[in-house]
Amino acid sequence: MSDEAPAIEVPPLTAGPADQGRGHLKVFLGMAAGVGKTFYMLREGHAEEEAGRDVVIGLLETHGRADTARVAEGLSIVPRLRVSYRGTVVEEMDLPGILRRAPELCLIDELAHTNAPGVEHAKRYEDVEDVLANGIDVLSTLNVQHLESLNDHITELSGIRVRETIPDAILGRADEVVLIDLTPEALLDRLRAGKVYPVERIDAALNNFFRIENLAALREVALRQVAEEVGAKRLTTELLGSREESLASDAPQAVGERLLALVEPYPGAQRLVRRAWRSAQRLGAELDLLWVRAPGQHLSDDNERSLAALRQLASVLGAKMLEEESDDVAAAVAEVAEQRGTTYILVGRSRPARGLARLRVPLPQRLMQRLPGVDVRIVADRSRRASSEQP
Amino acid sequence: MTVALIVIAAAVGILLGIAAGYWLPPHGRLAARDRPRPVRRILLPFSGQAISRRSFEAAVRLAKAENAIIMPAFLARVPMNLPLESALPVQCARGMPLLEAIEQRVSSQGIAVDSRVGRGRSARDALRKLLEEEQFDRIIVSADEDPRAGLSYDDLRWLLERVPAEILILRPGPEDDRRISAGAVNGHF
Numbered sequence: 001m002s003d004e005a006p007a008i009e010v011p012p013l014t015a016g017p018a019d020q021g022r023g024h025l026k027v028f029l030g031m032a033a034g035v036g037k038t039f040y041m042l043r044e045g046h047a048e049e050e051a052g053r054d055v056v057i058g059l060l061e062t063h064g065r066a067d068t069a070r071v072a073e074g075l076s077i078v079p080r081l082r083v084s085y086r087g088t089v090v091e092e093m094d095l096p097g098i099l100r101r102a103p104e105l106c107l108i109d110e111l112a113h114t115n116a117p118g119v120e121h122a123k124r125y126e127d128v129e130d131v132l133a134n135g136i137d138v139l140s141t142l143n144v145q146h147l148e149s150l151n152d153h154i155t156e157l158s159g160i161r162v163r164e165t166i167p168d169a170i171l172g173r174a175d176e177v178v179l180i181d182l183t184p185e186a187l188l189d190r191l192r193a194g195k196v197y198p199v200e201r202i203d204a205a206l207n208n209f210f211r212i213e214n215l216a217a218l219r220e221v222a223l224r225q226v227a228e229e230v231g232a233k234r235l236t237t238e239l240l241g242s243r244e245e246s247l248a249s250d251a252p253q254a255v256g257e258r259l260l261a262l263v264e265p266y267p268g269a270q271r272l273v274r275r276a277w278r279s280a281q282r283l284g285a286e287l288d289l290l291w292v293r294a295p296g297q298h299l300s301d302d303n304e305r306s307l308a309a310l311r312q313l314a315s316v317l318g319a320k321m322l323e324e325e326s327d328d329v330a331a332a333v334a335e336v337a338e339q340r341g342t343t344y345i346l347v348g349r350s351r352p353a354r355g356l357a358r359l360r361v362p363l364p365q366r367l368m369q370r371l372p373g374v375d376v377r378i379v380a381d382r383s384r385r386a387s388s389e390q391p
Numbered sequence: 392m393t394v395a396l397i398v399i400a401a402a403v404g405i406l407l408g409i410a411a412g413y414w415l416p417p418h419g420r421l422a423a424r425d426r427p428r429p430v431r432r433i434l435l436p437f438s439g440q441a442i443s444r445r446s447f448e449a450a451v452r453l454a455k456a457e458n459a460i461i462m463p464a465f466l467a468r469v470p471m472n473l474p475l476e477s478a479l480p481v482q483c484a485r486g487m488p489l490l491e492a493i494e495q496r497v498s499s500q501g502i503a504v505d506s507r508v509g510r511g512r513s514a515r516d517a518l519r520k521l522l523e524e525e526q527f528d529r530i531i532v533s534a535d536e537d538p539r540a541g542l543s544y545d546d547l548r549w550l551l552e553r554v555p556a557e558i559l560i561l562r563p564g565p566e567d568d569r570r571i572s573a574g575a576v577n578g579h580f
Contacts, residue, residue, distance in 0.1 A: 156481045161472045217481075267505035271494060274487045281484065305525060309507055316467055316508050317487075318478025355409075 023132035026176040027111065028141045029226060031218040032209070033063070034196030035182045037141035038109055042071040044139060045107045049075065056103040058131070058138075059093040059124075061110050064198055075107070085116040092119050095127045098136070105137045112146035112164045125170045144222040147171060154221065160209055171225075179226040184215035224284050257285035260342040261319075262333060262363075264291060265299065265307035272348040273310065275379050277317045279346070287319040288340055292332045295325050330366035337371055344375045431459035434507075434527040434556075435493070436542070438466040438514040440485050441572035443533040446561050447493065450531045453559075454502045462527065463493040464507040466517035475510065492571060515546040522554055530554065533561040 026044075028037040038061070049055040057077040062068040078101055081094040092115050098106055108131070113124040121127050128138050145154040148165045155161045171177060182190075188210060190196055197205055261276035263269040273289060280287040289310070299307065314321040326332035337345060347364055361369075364376045435442070435450045454461050465486040467479045490506050497504040507525075511517030530550065532542055542550070550558050 155473060156470065156477070156479060159470060159472070267503070270506050271491065274491055277483070277487065281480070306505070308524065309505070312510070313508050315476060316479055316510055317483055318480055 021135050023135055024137040025132055025174045026139050027171060027174045028178050028180055029222060030143055030180045031222040032143060032215060034187055034190055035180045037180045038068050039071055040180055041107055041139045041141055045075055048105050054104040056101060056106055058098045058106040058108040083116045083118045085118060090116045092116055093127055095120050095130060098131060099134055103136060106131055108138055108140045111140040111142045112166045114164050125166050144218060144225055150221060177226055179222060184212045184219060187215055257283040257343045258341050259285050259287045259344045259346060260337055261289050261346040263289050263310055265303040265310060267306055269310060270313055272379050273313055276346045277319060288322055289314050289319050290322045290336055292329045293323060293325050295327060330363060330370055333367060334370040337374060342374060346377050346379050348379055431457045431528040432462055433459050434462050434464055434530045436464045436466055436518055436532060441570035444569040444571055445564060446531050446533040447571055449561060451500055451502060460503040460505050461497045462505050462507055463490055464509055464521055465490050466509045466514045469510055469512055489572060514542055515549060527556050529557045529559060531559045534563055
């Protein structure tokens with residue numbers, strides 16, 4: 001690969017005592033095939049070897065790309081294992097062979113690959129875990145659409161379901177993630193020049209996955225993913241200090257923003273949910289909706305319909321609808337916010353209080369008192385402002 | 392004696408004030424339960440990125456005349472390779488701002504609004520599911536010149552034949568290029 005893609009690196013975590021003995025995992029992440037992940041992995045392998053380390057290729061997929069094969073020259077390779085499966089012979093990575101060879105650094109392409117039955121593990125990332133556990137450092141590659149949590153989103157964007165997925169935690173446990181970035185236009189140029197797929201597959205690729213709008217969306221997803229990794233790693237190193245602690249704790253602060261919108265089953269609540277969802281989208285955050293129902297509260301038919309509509313809206317938006325029964329709204333919200341690791345609470349404009357309720361401290365203030373460090377936002381009803389502007 | 396009477400009168404006045412504050416809603420407005428209830432529900436379905444201004448205006452005119460609720464409904468299409476219950480963030484990124492724009496315009500005219508989101512394999516399928524769950528008195532659609540943007544002529548025929556509601560289909564008109572899109576949202580959304 002001659003045209004160079006800029007790489008964005010996530011700084012490595014400081015190794016803690018529990019990491020001593022475990023290998024170091026570095027993943028080259030890309031938006032799609034052809035951006036140069038394998039090329040960069042091989043180039044780094046050469047650099048490490050020149051620095052005096054014992055480097056081998058555990059598994060390399062060149063996909064017939066001459067440039068990639070050329071860069072691999074000079075590095076020693078652990079031969080593949082031949083596995084018989086349903087009358088055909090397939091080649092897989094030889095995990096026992098790598099462990100016997102015991103290099104300092106092993107290059108293993110395509111982290112999300114599914115192995116043929118008959119080898120040690122069903123998935124290649126499980127093989128990589130074994131390699132790391134034996135104290136061998138690993139360089140590997142991954143396309144963003146293989147991440148489990150992004151699979152549905154990417155299928156909707158591209159119309160193509162990716163079957164081979166890996167749990168997000170695998171990428172989360174990587175010591176370094178390097179984004180290999182290329183503009184969609186540059187990737188399409190590479191594709192048309194035959195640098196990604198053989199000539200006979202170019203037209204099909206251009207008409208399906210490799211459309212510019214797909215690639216632009218995938219690039220955005222990949223950039224955001226790495227930005228989140230950077231944020232998460234910065235937080236875990238700052239707050240927890242050691243890798244062991246950061247992995248052991250289910251630290252909500254490492255996940256990023258999580259929004260909680262307080263809803264009630266009446267029509268105006270949907271506006272609040274939509275606004276909360278847009279905010280969540282911009283922040284790349286998860287969204288929860290919470291309805292605190294008074295014990296024994298009876299719902300009218302209208303309320304029931306509004307509740308069903310809220311549940312449907314939550315489902316379409318990908319938000320989680322939670323329902324709690326309590327007399328004390330602020331206490332119930334605080335409990336849920338703590339459990340869910342909420343960083344942001346959105347409330348609608350309160351309906352005017354009646355009677356002695358007017359003397360109570362308003363809900364936003366009570367929430368701020370109970371949840372220091374959590375932002376509370378009151379969402380305005382824009383239609384009121386709109387009234388003077390509409391024709 | 393006079394002082395005692397004044398004290399008693401003041402105490403009674405305070406108690407009456409508290410009682411009035413409890414029972415009466417603020418600012419002397421009628422309580423929601425005492426206001427005339429909207430009796431009709433007008434469904435305004437859409438699946439594209441804009442709706443015809445004529446269908447919107449027709450819905451507003453009817454709602455004002457009939458004291459009805461306008462129910463804009465975004466119909467999301469679930470690709471065949473996804474489960475029907477899938478979240479659809481990409482389509483929602485287009486549909487939600489338009490839903491917001493419609494709600495803002497309806498509310499600003501003093502008309503009650505209650506939105507819905509339907510989900511199905513096609514716009515018709517999403518609408519059918521919505522109609523199975525709820526009753527609507529009127530449905531307003533426009534016979535768009537580009538059926539790919541919304542309901543096709545086939546879908547409109549299905550509506551007329553199968554749906555037990557008054558169907559108002561607006562024939563294509565020269566002003567159909569006047570549309571309400573997500574760009575009409577007031578403030579950043």
